[in-house]
Amino acid sequence: MCWGVYGKVLEVSEKYVKVDFGGVVREVLSSLDDISPGDYVVVHAGLIISKLSREEFLESFKYIREIAEKLVEDGELSREELEEMNRIISKWLEE
């Protein structure tokens, strides 16, 4: 019921927003005002509930880096392993 589906905004009109869900295009309602074409949004039961933040996209990994760094300090994890993890996280961004 609380499933959220990621979609890309195609068009914004006064009442509805046209969203592309990987090829399936649907009109949905929005609970946010600042929606523009090109935005990625989370849609739940036909309503835009959130806009995905590009800036925050990698924020999730800050915890893992913090924990890993602490474990390196404690001598439980090697510096090489920490670097490898950082490499995995940023790999998909590389050209």
Next chain:
Amino acid sequence: MKGLESIDLRRATNILFRSNRELALKILKIIELTWAQLKKSGYEHLRIMNFCGTHEWTTTRYGLRSLLPEGIELLAGPGCPVCITPSHYVEAAIKLSLEGVRVYTYGDAYKLPSVKKINGVKSLDEAKASGGDVVVVYSLLDAIRDVVKNRVESTFLAIGFETTYPAYALAILKEETPENLSYIVAGRLTPPAAEYAVERVGGVDGVIAPGHVSTITGGEVWINLAEKYSIPTVVSGFEPIDVLLSIAEILKQKSRGEARVVIEYARAVTWSGNVNAKKAINEVFEVHDAAWRGIGIIPKSGYKLREEYRRFDAFDRYGFREPTRDEWCYDLLPGCRCGEVIIGKIKPSECSLFMKKCTPDSPYGPCMVSSEGTCRIHALHTNVNNIDEIRKIKWIENSNHQ
């Protein structure tokens, strides 16, 4: 490096948070090392509870329980809106559909069984088969368009948590709700039920808080839970890497003696949430002590329409009313233990009806109906970690002996 602006966030989510075995193994190593440190300081067992059916789905579907070190237990708490929708709403919807009022419902609630039969019928699915006017919709917008087109007297079985309620509120505020459409207001709030489950189950060491509910409420709504019960609380996304990261964060906080709210699902959730949506909900609805199926009345846990919008209330319009605390009756069928499954007190396999009288094809209890119901998830996506539980089920034992 590509610039962030050129990234397809859908694809990136799949690559980074879902199909990422390499990273999953690294996070698991961190979890194992942190757990080893915690064990040295005296921990023998750690129980982490989630409050969203989608988190339970991810946990079970991807077999996350089987990956974790022994001693870390993941529990499913109340996180399925369909499962906790009291029977009296379903009975009202059935009755209306058989009396010629068109009832709109989300697919998840279509087969939801009621306790009392209405004219021999105990679900909207059966009501439709008996000539009732029932229409399954994907969204409220679909229902509104159908009402406008067909000009029928109609009602919407408005189940849902904080995630679903902005749609109803906005449709009323923006005058999109036609006057011949009413709502069966069955909405519930997640944090009061989370606190209820934490208290009833006891011994909960960490909480994976629901990501999509929190897009609306914001991470701040979980502060009370974290502080009152001293439980690390992580607002988590729904991919396997999100859930593993959240577990790692809970272990980290445990090792440091902290109990804070942290937002792991930062790509979609902010601290203060969706201000527009919260404002709309507050304008249209007020909070009341409300019934949860198989559980009873939980204080300040349900939505009801404010006086100025009561004309859209199906209960007012058609003469139904909410049960008081004294009037509330246990609303599960005999033998069904969904009330205990919902709050995480027992696992589905501990119910004697699981996969016998109650199956995904023929659900007996509400937790076997919805795709977010714990019983249905465990029935469809059982992983190697549940094999011992499955062996406890009699019909499998019997078939092994033959």
